[in-house]
Amino acid sequence: MLSKHKSIRNLALMALLFMAFSGAANAQNPTASGVINANLVNKNGISIQFDTNSSGITLGAAGTSAATADFGAVSAFGPLSGGVTRPSVTAGSYTVRTIFDVQVVQGGLTSLTYTLTANLAAAAPIGLSYKVDAITLSTASQTIQTNGGYNTDIPHNLDLVVSTAAPGAGGPAVGTPITTVINFTATAN
Amino acid sequence: MVGGLLCLLAASAGAQTSTGQLTITMNVQSSISLVFQNNPAVGTAGFCPLTNAGTNNVGLDLGTAQFPGSAHSAACVNYAHITGALYEVSSAFDVVVTKSNSSSANYRLAAEISTPPPANVAWLINNVTLSTTTFTTLDSTDSFGSAITKTLQVQVKNTVPAQALQETVTFLATAN
Numbered sequence: 001m002l003s004k005h006k007s008i009r010n011l012a013l014m015a016l017l018f019m020a021f022s023g024a025a026n027a028q029n030p031t032a033s034g035v036i037n038a039n040l041v042n043k044n045g046i047s048i049q050f051d052t053n054s055s056g057i058t059l060g061a062a063g064t065s066a067a068t069a070d071f072g073a074v075s076a077f078g079p080l081s082g083g084v085t086r087p088s089v090t091a092g093s094y095t096v097r098t099i100f101d102v103q104v105v106q107g108g109l110t111s112l113t114y115t116l117t118a119n120l121a122a123a124a125p126i127g128l129s130y131k132v133d134a135i136t137l138s139t140a141s142q143t144i145q146t147n148g149g150y151n152t153d154i155p156h157n158l159d160l161v162v163s164t165a166a167p168g169a170g171g172p173a174v175g176t177p178i179t180t181v182i183n184f185t186a187t188a189n
Numbered sequence: 190m191v192g193g194l195l196c197l198l199a200a201s202a203g204a205q206t207s208t209g210q211l212t213i214t215m216n217v218q219s220s221i222s223l224v225f226q227n228n229p230a231v232g233t234a235g236f237c238p239l240t241n242a243g244t245n246n247v248g249l250d251l252g253t254a255q256f257p258g259s260a261h262s263a264a265c266v267n268y269a270h271i272t273g274a275l276y277e278v279s280s281a282f283d284v285v286v287t288k289s290n291s292s293s294a295n296y297r298l299a300a301e302i303s304t305p306p307p308a309n310v311a312w313l314i315n316n317v318t319l320s321t322t323t324f325t326t327l328d329s330t331d332s333f334g335s336a337i338t339k340t341l342q343v344q345v346k347n348t349v350p351a352q353a354l355q356e357t358v359t360f361l362a363t364a365n
Contacts (some may be wrong), residue, residue: 048207065209075220076289094289100211109205121210130213162217166292172217173291180213188205 012022044108048186051153056099057083069158071096076164087159096160101153104186111188116145121181125164127172130180137182148186219291221333223362226283226358228338235340237265237280247282249341256279256347277344283336286362293364298331299324303357309346314339324361331362 050067052059059066072081076094080086088095104114118132119141132135132144133156148154163173172178211286225247230236240248252263256276261268267279286296302312302319312319319325343354 044205046207048209050209050211065207066212067209068212068214071213071215073216073218076308077216077220077222078218087287091287096215102209104207111205127217134333158211158213160213160215162290164289166290171290174217174219176220177214177216182211182213182226184209184211186207186209 006053019080025125034121034150042108044106046104046106046109046114046150046186046188048102048104050184051103053099053101053153053155055083055155055161056158057081059100067100069098069100071160074162076083076159076162091164093161093163096162097158098158099155100158101155102148102184104148104150106150106188109188111187113149113151113189114186115143115189116148117141117143117185117187119183121183124180125172125178127165127167128180129161130182131159131161132182134159141185144184147189218292219289219293219364221286221288221291221293221362221364222294223284225358225360226285226336228281228283228336230281232265234265235267235279235281237263237282239282249280249282249302251278251280251343254345256345271344274347275344276347277342279340279342281338281340283338284331284360284362285336286331286333288333288364291364293333294326295330295332296362296364297326298337299326299361299363301325301359301361303359306354306356307349307352309349310354311344312358313342313344314358316342319358322357330365 005119048065049063054064057069057071060070071084074080074096076089079095083098085097086094102116117150118137120130120137120139124130124141135142135144144156163171167174196305202280221326223245224243225239225245227239227242228236231238237249237251251266252261254268254276255263259268259270269277271277284298300314301323301324305311305321314327317325317327327339328337341358
């Protein structure tokens with residue numbers, strides 16, 4: 001009887017020892033850790049894009065810095081495309097107009113405004129001249145606006161002044177597409 | 190090394206710019222316009238004033254007239270008995286046609302009335318009777334930019350019942 005009690009006690013002791021060693025083993029599971037050293041260089045810069053104005057021609061590639069504006073057929077007395085108006089007709093010339101938006105976005109600058117300039121990429125075709133906000137363009141840079149606000153569409157008038165003269169007599173070519181490129185530059189003030 | 194650093198600093202301090210291109214396309218077309226104007230003699234006999242003069246949509250009031258007694262209410266009209274049974278009321282005005290981006294040297298002018306007149310009533314321009322079915326040529330080589338004087342005539346036979354005679358006369362200028 002006494003021997004049986006000893007056997008039971010020994011089994012209990014062995015179980016306790018096993019449990020104790022098991023706990024010790026769990027407490028020593030290997031771990032690992034690491035850190036990421038991240039860097040970002042926040043550069044400053046500005047961008048320009050052309051947007052369609054609700055009163056003007058629907059621009060091609062609107063929202064980019066390389067947009068197109070198709071006036072369609074223009075004449076002194078005939079119908080005009082949507083978004084094109086004819087604010088004046090005189091004996092010597094007539095003006096067709098559309099409105100387009102310029103949006104300049106800046107980041108990382110303390111600049112509050114920008115200066116907008118424009119120039120023709122090549123000399124104006126015969127019988128035509130181009131104006132932005134009443135400023136006649138040439139191949140030399142012309143200042144259009146000196147205090148443009150960032151991050152908002154700013155409307156500008158684009159006028160094409162067309163001579164009424166006949167082709168070959170100082171007037172523009174008739175019945176053929178005429179394409180002109182206007183370069184715009186926005187400079188942070 | 191210091192020089193290079195200064196160059197970098199100078200570059201970063203420069204004004205920030207962005208460029209864009211807007212490509213414009215257009216197609217110029219020849220065009221002409223026609224407007225009616227008061228003749229310089231407006232107000233005198235034979236030259237009634239136009240309403241809305243200077244446009245391509247004007248009014249011309251010839252007043253009232255009757256066969257007996259050569260009676261007519263408007264002093265600005267010409268009234269005449271053409272035959273023993275026909276009278277005519279007339280008034281003149283100017284037509285000006287302008288061209289743009291055209292090498293055309295001149296234009297031809299035609300006219301048409303919009304509704305058939307009552308029996309024994311005729312509408313004429315410079316003695317050319319107008320019809321509702323076709324444009325009747327009035328001139329073949331009118332000059333652009335010049336005022337061309339035209340006389341609108343209405344001829345009424347004495348058998349025509351009393352009524353208002355109203356007509357719309359459409360003029361058509363075509364560049365040659």
